[in-house]
Each structure stands twice: as structure tokens, then as C-alpha cells.
Amino acid sequence: MESFIVSLLCLFVFLIYLSLHFLFYKSKGSNLPPGKTGWPVIGESLEFLSTGWKGHPEKFIFDRMAKYSSQVFKTSLLGEPAAVFCGAACNKFLFSNENKLVQAWWPDSVNKVFPSSTQTSSKEEAIKMRKMLPNFLKPEALQRYIGIMDTIAQRHFASGWEKNDEVVVFPLAKRYTFWLACRLFVSVEDPNHVARFADPFNMLASGLISIPIDLPGTPFHRAIKASNFIRKELVAIIKQRKVDLAEGKASPTQDILSHMLVTSDENGKFMHELDIADKILGLLIGGHDTASSACTFIVKYLAELPEIYEGVYKEQMEIAKSKGGGELLNWEDIQKMKYSWNVACEVLRLAPPLQGAFREVLTDFMFNGFSIPKGWKIYWSANSTHKNSEFFSEPEKFDPSRFEGSGPAPYTFVPFGGGPRMCPGKEYARLEILVFMHHLVKRFRCEKIIPDEKIVVDPMPIPAKGLPVRLYTRKD
Known part of the structure; x- marks a missing residue:
């Protein structure tokens, strides 16, 4: 009392x-x-x-x-x-004046859910991360991870989709993107280990942007508890990785965690374990939540628009038929997925996971x-x-051709933000979305079970019932 x-x-x-x-x-x-x-x-x-x-x-x-x-x-x-x-x-004015007239801002709830071990703000930690991430997330580095993405996508569809007549897409999409993030960021690949993180991460994400009242039963309280649990789990992984690196059982370049452990700052100092846990925690949240929303809406529109589905299917099957038995997707295959990416971009235009941002x-x-x-x-x-007809004619119409040639006018298509604060994981997201599309259409045609399912935005768009679909296996 x-x-x-x-x-x-x-x-x-x-x-x-x-x-x-x-x-x-x-x-x-x-x-x-x-x-x-x-x-x-x-x-x-x-x-x-x-x-x-x-x-x-x-x-x-x-x-x-x-x-x-x-x-x-x-x-x-x-x-x-x-x-x-x-x-x-x-958009041009704001993106061009980043750190001059404006700077990033997060509600107090974000700093409380992500308390930095170094007593710095989320804003300062984000600046440090932006300096560190390019080496890991640049296209030439990401090329090495396409095979891993392909392997996990195959395992994901085999375990979660195949042998089912019906599935609920959003939870499965979250499982896929979270599995990828765990594997590529901290080399956690075992499904049981990944599942141990999944529920706490969902609680954390749902309470991140909420009224910051830390009372039992509130989303904010659950988010703080989940954050503390995940941080302890990550510290245990970090301690083991230090041992593995010292004994040569782990590689300095195998993932972001190893990179953080072996990289010093400009003063020659290495990050503390809790500091690394804070950053990995933020990356795991950012690395899967938005992409899972995008993947879900891709399934939604492919189920609603047979002609769009057939275009994606034709492109992806040409790539599939060019592969030998057991041969994984590679960078060249991704570059051939032009129509598929135009479709994904149109999905991101109509249902942007990032609705906007504060400065x-x-x-x-x-x-x-x-x-x-x-x-x-x-x-x-x-x-x-x-969704403004000044920039996109018939804005409610689904039209991937908007992205052909030079595409939309500058500063009009901004699902990843822009300027110095453009999402550093943009290329990573492109790869995981395209690999998902490849395996989806190769295996299935989907039909929505709830034709007029409501969409809820809180803070990302998601179908209210998670998008249940009926699966029809491709016989060809």
C-alpha cells in the first residue's frame, strides 16, 4: 500500500x-x-x-x-x-539540419527501459553505435551473411510454415527476423535459445513507447523487467564469448558482439560488458521489429493482389531454377530481385513500419x-x-512501377528516415526481406482468412489478428 x-x-x-x-x-x-x-x-x-x-x-x-x-x-x-x-x-530541411538546428529525441520511457551502464543518454549511445555499425552493415560486409540468412529462412519455413494448412503471419515473421538478428548479432542460433529471448523482447517492445509509470501490471513495468532479464542473459553470452575468443573458439569477425569486444575507441579503451549488453539489446530490438512488420504486410498484399504475386513468383523462380542442389542464395541473386524489391518498397510506402520520428x-x-x-x-x-497525392498519384493504389527508373522524387519516400540519421540497417533490412519473399513465394500461395482485417498502428502497423492466412503449396 x-x-x-x-x-x-x-x-x-x-x-x-x-x-x-x-x-x-x-x-x-x-x-x-x-x-x-x-x-x-x-x-x-x-x-x-x-x-x-x-x-x-x-x-x-x-x-x-x-x-x-x-x-x-x-x-x-x-x-x-x-x-x-x-x-x-x-523532410529535406530536417534531414539537412540534423545536429545543427535539431537532434534526435526519445521519450523518457526509452531512457528508463534502456538505462545505460555508462550513465549516458540513449541519444549519446545512439551516436556511438552509428560510428560502430557501418563496418558491420555496409553492403560488402553484408554479402557474407546472405548464405546464413538463406539457411535460417529455410529452417524457419520448414519448422513454422510447412505441413500447416493455416498460419498466423505476424508472430512467424517476428520469429524469423528475431532468429536472424540473434544469429548475426550474437551467434545464437539454437531455436530453443532464441525462443528464451522471444517473449521478453515482445514485452519490451510493447512497453517501449508508453506512459512511463512503473507500477505492476503496466506495459512500462513489464518492459523494464524484460529489459533487465535480457541484459543478464546477454552478459552471460558476452562472458562466454570472451573465453571463446581467448581460446580461439570464436572469430573476431563472426558477428557484432565479437566486433565490439575486440574494437577499442579512439583512446584505446574497450567497452565494458554491461555497455556491450546495452548496445546489443538496442540492436536486437531495432533489428527485427520493423522488418517483421514489413514482412507481414508483404504477405498481406501478395495475398490480396494475384497479379503482383505472379510477378514476384516468376522472378524468384528464375533465380531458384538457376541454383544447384543445396546451393545458397548469394549477392548476385539478390541483385536480380528488382521487381520483388519494387513490390517491397510499395509495401513500405503504404504501411511504413517507421511512421515518423521526433527531433x-x-x-x-x-x-x-x-x-x-x-x-x-x-x-x-x-x-x-x-499517402499524399502531391507526391504519389492515386496514393492508395498499389503500384510497384513507382520505383522503376529513378523512382520517387527525393525526400518523398522515407521509410528509413533520411540524412545523417537514415537507418543504418537499411541494407540489412533489404536482404532479410528479399530472402523472406524468395522462400515464401517458392513454397506457397496465401489467402487471407479475414478479408477485411483491421490494421492497428501501435507504434508499428500490424494486422489486429496477426494476419491469419490459408496456405496453398506450390505444386510446380
Whole structure:
């Protein structure tokens, strides 16, 4: 009872702080963008989130673009005064001014779920990771991993899809992408070991962007518990890897974990075990959640659009027929999957896993004649261009030909963000998605069991029932 009262008092103090914070920033700036800030403290957060829960996250954006401004309007989200930037010109401005006028921002819940062992913020840790990742995630490095992806995809479809008449796609897609991340990041390949991580990771992901109240039963509380459990598991893996490296049983280049253990910073210092665990934890979350959403929607659209499915099937079977018995996919095969990738891009346009992202304003600046105060948050939305007829004709129509030739105009197709903060795992995601598509269409044609299944965005788009489908095995 005592701890419950303390928690309520902490919540009360937190709400007072947010109210004062909100009123202070509301008074700043004489020429703010048009818009309304909604209720005290909560602002327009509930409407912002609820349009996603109802399956139409773009509605919050487009309603205000029509009412206030097609490029920038003000609101209040997650307890913060915010300006929402819309359209290609705004994307270009934000991506070009990263770490000059704006910088990455995460809600407090992220820092609490990912407490850094070095007492630095998620933002600082992300900067360190971005310096480290290119060596591992550049295309020439990733070429070595295509065979591993192919092998795991074969095992995944054999264990989770084959011999079934019906499956639920989203949990299976999560299993596939998580298995890959575990194998390529920390060389954990045994399905039982991977499964031990799976449920805690799901709890962590579902509570990551949530109200930061650490009370039993809340998503945030479950996310913190899951984070602590996974971190302990990772530390045990790290300790064993140190031994294996010293005894020559592991290679310094076999995965990201080995790379972190053998690489020092500019001062010659090596990372501590807990520091490595923090980074691997973040990578495992980022390395599978968004891709599993993309893979699920690929199945959805292939099931709905037979002519698109046949185009992908024809391309993938030409590649399959060129392979010898037991021969794995390679880089050249991936480069031949042009139509398949155009299809995947159209899926990412219509159902972007990354709906948008927040930035924090570093210094007062003017944009389109409006003042944007220091300390405000800026939200950019992928849907403000992806589903906008100004940039994509008939935006609701599924049309992979949009990506032929030079493709969409710059700053209009942004599922991976852009500028210095473009997702460093973009090429990794492309490979795991294409390998998934290859094995899916080679084996099956899918039919949706729930024709009009609702889509929920929280914070990524997912079918409300996980996309159950009926499988028809390819006889040819």
C-alpha cells in the first residue's frame, strides 16, 4: 500500500512538472505555427495515438494539414510542445539540419527501459553505435551473411510454415527476423535459445513507447523487467564469448558482439560488458521489429493482389531454377530481385513500419515565416508524403512501377528516415526481406482468412489478428 501511495505522489509531481513545462513553452515565441495544443499535459496525444489504434495514423496529420497548414502546424504530444513538419520540403530541411538546428529525441520511457551502464543518454549511445555499425552493415560486409540468412529462412519455413494448412503471419515473421538478428548479432542460433529471448523482447517492445509509470501490471513495468532479464542473459553470452575468443573458439569477425569486444575507441579503451549488453539489446530490438512488420504486410498484399504475386513468383523462380542442389542464395541473386524489391518498397510506402520520428530543437529558428522555439519537439511523418497525392498519384493504389527508373522524387519516400540519421540497417533490412519473399513465394500461395482485417498502428502497423492466412503449396 505504501509503495502504491509513493507511486501516485510521483505521478502527481510528474504531471505538475509537465504542466509547468507546457505552459512555459506555450508562452515562448510570438509567431508560432498555427494549430492547437489540446488539453493541459496530455495535449493531443490521445488523438494522435488513437488514429493509429483505429488503423489510420495519417488522419491526425492530414486533418491538421487541411485545417492549419500543409507544411507545419503546432500541437502537444507526449507532454511536449511540438511542431509537426509535413511534406518533402520539410523532410529535406530536417534531414539537412540534423545536429545543427535539431537532434534526435526519445521519450523518457526509452531512457528508463534502456538505462545505460555508462550513465549516458540513449541519444549519446545512439551516436556511438552509428560510428560502430557501418563496418558491420555496409553492403560488402553484408554479402557474407546472405548464405546464413538463406539457411535460417529455410529452417524457419520448414519448422513454422510447412505441413500447416493455416498460419498466423505476424508472430512467424517476428520469429524469423528475431532468429536472424540473434544469429548475426550474437551467434545464437539454437531455436530453443532464441525462443528464451522471444517473449521478453515482445514485452519490451510493447512497453517501449508508453506512459512511463512503473507500477505492476503496466506495459512500462513489464518492459523494464524484460529489459533487465535480457541484459543478464546477454552478459552471460558476452562472458562466454570472451573465453571463446581467448581460446580461439570464436572469430573476431563472426558477428557484432565479437566486433565490439575486440574494437577499442579512439583512446584505446574497450567497452565494458554491461555497455556491450546495452548496445546489443538496442540492436536486437531495432533489428527485427520493423522488418517483421514489413514482412507481414508483404504477405498481406501478395495475398490480396494475384497479379503482383505472379510477378514476384516468376522472378524468384528464375533465380531458384538457376541454383544447384543445396546451393545458397548469394549477392548476385539478390541483385536480380528488382521487381520483388519494387513490390517491397510499395509495401513500405503504404504501411511504413517507421511512421515518423521526433527531433528536439537545439536553437530558436524560423521556418516558413514561423518561429520554432528552442526545446520544442518536432515530429516528421512518413505518411505526409507517402499517402499524399502531391507526391504519389492515386496514393492508395498499389503500384510497384513507382520505383522503376529513378523512382520517387527525393525526400518523398522515407521509410528509413533520411540524412545523417537514415537507418543504418537499411541494407540489412533489404536482404532479410528479399530472402523472406524468395522462400515464401517458392513454397506457397496465401489467402487471407479475414478479408477485411483491421490494421492497428501501435507504434508499428500490424494486422489486429496477426494476419491469419490459408496456405496453398506450390505444386510446380
